[in-house]
Amino acid sequence: MSVTRVLFRLYRPIILPFVVMIVLADVIATVAVTSVRHPDFSMWLVLGGAAAKYWILVIGIILVAMHLRQFVVNGATRHEFLAGVAVFGLILAVAWAIAVPLGHGIESAVLGAAGKRGPGYPVLTAGGALRQFGQQLPISLAYLVSGAMIATGFYRWRAWTGLVVMLGGAVPALATDWLLGFDVWGGLNRGVPYPAGLALSVAAIALVAWGLHRAISDVPIRPTAG
Template sequence: MSVTGALFRIYRPIIIPFAVLLVAVEAAIVSVVATVKDLDFSMWLVLGGSAAKYWLLVIGIILVAMQLRQFVVNGVTRHEFLAGLAVFGLVLVVGWAVAVVLGHEVESVLLDAFGARAANYPTLTAGGAVREFGAVLPVSAAYLVSGAAIAAGFYRFRVWIGLLAMLGGAVPAVVADGLLGVNEFGGLTDKVPYPAALALSLAATGLVAWGFHRAISDVAIRRAAA
């Protein structure tokens, strides 16, 4: 089995229940809020958007802290692990970005069907969906890379150096979220034009991903705790 396939087998019991729980929490909160007023914001952008960032940040940390040693001691080279990790991460990032956009649209349709959508609710247009996807995707990628880089810093170096590496590892998440973050009203940060924001975000993510690759490609594998 490939590294990517093995990672999906390992994480499937985590991904599916988490997604189900997220939808259940969304339905419960929206049902309660809708009894008080029509929704003028997207609860899905709050929940799904947060998951596309912080859940992926945690997954990035776990992949290095737990799966790196597990795979390498079982005969997988570091290069093979990193290649499989890249494919696995790409699928997760794209999947969450699609889920955020689709979930926003489903939420909008259901609110309209039950008469609970306010006139100023951020309804998606075709162009808005593309714009939303184009914002969530690089932000999700940035958080995943930040998580992996932070874990790599602590895995490879001593604690104090790891703390310094953590600051550098957090840069992609901070830059991407600060320039491309989507709020509950479907609005982007718009601090700079989108092409510039995207370029800066991808540059920060790519640079830290390169540093992560260098740190992990020859790292000594720690012995398991007794």
């Protein structure tokens, strides 16, 4: 079985409950808020947009800290692992970048139908959906790559080298978040024009992804348990 397929098998029991959990949380929180007042913000963008990226960061960490060794000892090369992770991560990131505007759209429609939208509620438009996709996708990829690089710093090197690699590894997540992160109304945080923010984010992601490839491609699989 390919690395990507195995990864989906491994993560299936994690991904599905996660999606159910975040949808439930959104429904419950929205119901709670609307019982008090008509919300002026999108609960979905708070949970799905702002919080879920940390989950992606953790996946990036776990992939290197736990799964790299497991795959190599079971006969995959490091390159096969990286390629499998890239496909797996890309599918996850695209799916989530679709889920964010989709969830926002549903939330927007339901609240509209119920007449519960506050005056400041960010009603989703076609352009807005596209922009959210364009923001969420690089953010997810950045958090995944950062998580993996941070774990690699710890996995491959010790002490100071590892710390430096970890700090460098965090750059895509921090930069992309700063440049492309959206607030609870779905707008850009810092007012950096999107094309410039996207270009810088992609550059940071690509640079660290290249470093990750270099660091993993001949990393020793040390005999440490757990």
